Amino acid sequence: MLRYFIRRINLLVITFLIINLIAFFFQKNQTIFIETDGNWLSQYLVFVWNNLNGDLGVSSITGKPVFDELISFLPATLELCFSAFLLSFIVGIPLGTLAGIYHQHWIRNLILSVTMVGYSIPVFWLALLLVMNSSLLLGWFPVSGRYDLLLEIPQITGFGIIDVMWLEPQARWPALMSIVSHLALPTLVLAVVPTTEVIRQLSNSMAKVMSENYIKAAATKGLSKWQIVTRHALHNALPPILPSLGLQFGNVLTMAMVLEVVFAWPGIGRWLISSIYQQDYVAIQGGMLAVATLVIITFVLTDLFTALIHPLRRREVYAQH
Amino acid sequence: MALLDIRNLTIEIDTPTGKVKAVDRVSLTMAEGEIKALVGESGSGKSLIAKALLGVTKPSWTIKADRMRLGDVDLLQLTTKQRRKVLGHEIAMIFQEPSSCLDPSEEVGKQIEEAIPCHNIKGGFWRRFQWRKKQAQALLHKVGVKDHHKVMRSYPYELSDGLCQKVMIAMAIAGQPKLLVADEPTTAMEVTTASQILRLLHKLNKLNNTAILLISHDLNTLSDLADTISVIYCGQMVEVGRSEQVVGNSHHPYTNALLSSAPKFSQPFDRKALLPGLPGSIPALQHLPIGCRLGPRCPKAQRKCVTQPKLKKVKGHQYACHYPLNIEKKVTVNG
Numbered sequence: 001m002l003r004y005f006i007r008r009i010n011l012l013v014i015t016f017l018i019i020n021l022i023a024f025f026f027q028k029n030q031t032i033f034i035e036t037d038g039n040w041l042s043q044y045l046v047f048v049w050n051n052l053n054g055d056l057g058v059s060s061i062t063g064k065p066v067f068d069e070l071i072s073f074l075p076a077t078l079e080l081c082f083s084a085f086l087l088s089f090i091v092g093i094p095l096g097t098l099a100g101i102y103h104q105h106w107i108r109n110l111i112l113s114v115t116m117v118g119y120s121i122p123v124f125w126l127a128l129l130l131v132m133n134s135s136l137l138l139g140w141f142p143v144s145g146r147y148d149l150l151l152e153i154p155q156i157t158g159f160g161i162i163d164v165m166w167l168e169p170q171a172r173w174p175a176l177m178s179i180v181s182h183l184a185l186p187t188l189v190l191a192v193v194p195t196t197e198v199i200r201q202l203s204n205s206m207a208k209v210m211s212e213n214y215i216k217a218a219a220t221k222g223l224s225k226w227q228i229v230t231r232h233a234l235h236n237a238l239p240p241i242l243p244s245l246g247l248q249f250g251n252v253l254t255m256a257m258v259l260e261v262v263f264a265w266p267g268i269g270r271w272l273i274s275s276i277y278q279q280d281y282v283a284i285q286g287g288m289l290a291v292a293t294l295v296i297i298t299f300v301l302t303d304l305f306t307a308l309i310h311p312l313r314r315r316e317v318y319a320q321h
Numbered sequence: 322m323a324l325l326d327i328r329n330l331t332i333e334i335d336t337p338t339g340k341v342k343a344v345d346r347v348s349l350t351m352a353e354g355e356i357k358a359l360v361g362e363s364g365s366g367k368s369l370i371a372k373a374l375l376g377v378t379k380p381s382w383t384i385k386a387d388r389m390r391l392g393d394v395d396l397l398q399l400t401t402k403q404r405r406k407v408l409g410h411e412i413a414m415i416f417q418e419p420s421s422c423l424d425p426s427e428e429v430g431k432q433i434e435e436a437i438p439c440h441n442i443k444g445g446f447w448r449r450f451q452w453r454k455k456q457a458q459a460l461l462h463k464v465g466v467k468d469h470h471k472v473m474r475s476y477p478y479e480l481s482d483g484l485c486q487k488v489m490i491a492m493a494i495a496g497q498p499k500l501l502v503a504d505e506p507t508t509a510m511e512v513t514t515a516s517q518i519l520r521l522l523h524k525l526n527k528l529n530n531t532a533i534l535l536i537s538h539d540l541n542t543l544s545d546l547a548d549t550i551s552v553i554y555c556g557q558m559v560e561v562g563r564s565e566q567v568v569g570n571s572h573h574p575y576t577n578a579l580l581s582s583a584p585k586f587s588q589p590f591d592r593k594a595l596l597p598g599l600p601g602s603i604p605a606l607q608h609l610p611i612g613c614r615l616g617p618r619c620p621k622a623q624r625k626c627v628t629q630p631k632l633k634k635v636k637g638h639q640y641a642c643h644y645p646l647n648i649e650k651k652v653t654v655n656g
Contacts, residue, residue, distance in 0.1 A: 236424065236425065
């Protein structure tokens with residue numbers, strides 16, 4: 001396990017260095033790089049060292065340090081991504097399990113066709129449709145923003161749902177409701193693609209597990225179908241797909257950036273896109289580094305988590321050496 | 322009264338080429354505390370019988386029988402819920418390839434505990450956890466596992482095949498079933514491990530009076546263990562009798578061929594001599610011959626064999642053959 005851990009951390013470090021290298025050359029081609037003495041290698045090392053210390057430079061437009069801006073914008077995006085992932089697991093796991101159990105059955109075909117439709121709808125278009133119908137026409141949800149403009153929620157952690165705790169007791173509940181109702185639509189739209197991914201992968205993995213011998217053996221022990229699925233099938237089908245779902249995080253983050261523009265969500269996506277319009281290269285580079293690092297860290301963490309909870313994964317690790 | 326009474330069990334399987342009669346009118350009776358061996362080649366339908374018995378069937382199978390009773394339970398008329406109650410309490414099954422029949426991502430101890438029925442619990446609910454653990458340990462001791470701490474904390478992939486089979490047996494006997502169905506329990510095991518497992522089954526049979534239906538293809542090893550032997554070929558019962566009758570005085574050419582195909586080391590062999598065996602191979606289920614299904618391969622087949630022989634009974638020894646072997650002339654009535 002320790003060996004596996006070290007290998008994964010190794011992967012993390014190397015990928016981080018490569019991303020830094022790309023950013024470094026990107027910066028060298030722009031003329032904004034402040035020349036230091038020495039050759040490329042020492043310049044690169046200084047660059048990496050600065051990045052590790054959170055010194056990503058100063059934005060040429062706002063004049064603030066990029067790192068501080070990242071810290072203030074990133075939590076809003078992460079909040080969106082986490083809630084979307086949560087929703088996709090809540091919806092995807094039961095549906096994927098159903099589709100996996102009912103092999104060659106109309107239920108499976110129905111679920112997988114709906115999944116295909118959801119997968120192929122462009123996200124921004126779905127967002128606009130939902131805003132048009134449920135916000136403007138029916139008035140169920142607010143159109144845009146993170147919370148009511150009347151509220152003044154302190155930025156402690158940056159995650160609105162947690163920051164509410166620092167408000168006065170009588171203001172907490174309405175503030176929380178405001179945040180949740182603002183979060184609902186973007187979460188719904190953002191969750192569509194990861195949900196389809198969860199359903200697709202889980203149904204395949206589930207169908208494979210359900211044809212295994214130990215499921216048949218469990219049936220002869222007198223367990224009901226429900227017991228077999230919850231006790232034996234699900235905890236063999238779910239962990240193997242976790243790493244590939246972790247990879248989906250990058251995909252979701254990209255979509256979140258598009259959605260932030262549609263919903264005027266004050267997150268890193270909107271900030272990055274406006275930086276691109278303003279040709280604020282330092283900010284673009286800092287944002288890119290932060291997002292890429294986040295994606296790798298998520299992938300490595302899900303991988304390690306899988307190895308922790310799933311003994312078969314550990315066996316594969318041992319089998320390699 | 323017989324513990325298990327199956328009369329004329331027929332299993333048909335839907336295949337793309339039409340319905341196939343995989344098991345054809347098989348009858349099977351077992352007394353309480355009996356060890357019965359069901360012997361046949363692979364593909365002869367012996368596992369199908371076991372699966373039909375336990376009700377783990379596929380939608381493409383049609384199962385018909387005149388009678389299928391276990392004690393006073395009619396297995397044909399059970400609802401799913403009733404069947405789940407019967408499974409584990411009255412009848413349990415162990416499989417071939419035991420390591421693939423245990424949940425790979427759960428500790429073995431947990432799986433044994435799951436198999437223990439909670440109705441005979443003693444003491445309050447707070448002692449339930451400890452009680453289950455004790456029971457699981459006792460079960461492991463019963464099947465001859467001494468190092469229960471280590472085994473209970475291992476995952477199935479960390480245990481050997483023989484140990485996995487012992488765990489499977491421990492789980493099967495947890496509900497103290499009257500009938501234990503063992504579907505080729507020793508395939509792909511070393512000879513010493515296999516004999517250990519068979520000895521264990523024998524011990525369980527003697528101690529708990531558990532009836533055992535032993536499904537296998539190895540006639541010679543089973544002959545010492547089993548009280549009665551049924552030989553099945555292509556879904557048809559060809560010979561049934563006490564084991565010394567079937568092995569010592571086999572009437573059916575197929576049983577005879579099975580026995581002679583095992584090498585006897587008492588006589589010297591020629592160098593590179595072929596083992597005696599029947600010509601040809603077991604027919605595909607889509608192309609079964611009419612009449613006696615052994616017909617095309619049988620050395621004694623004659624014209625009459627295109628009609629299916631009925632099971633004839635001589636001194637409790639049944640055989641389905643028009644031209645039986647090892648039998649005195651006057652018994653083979655002029656028909």
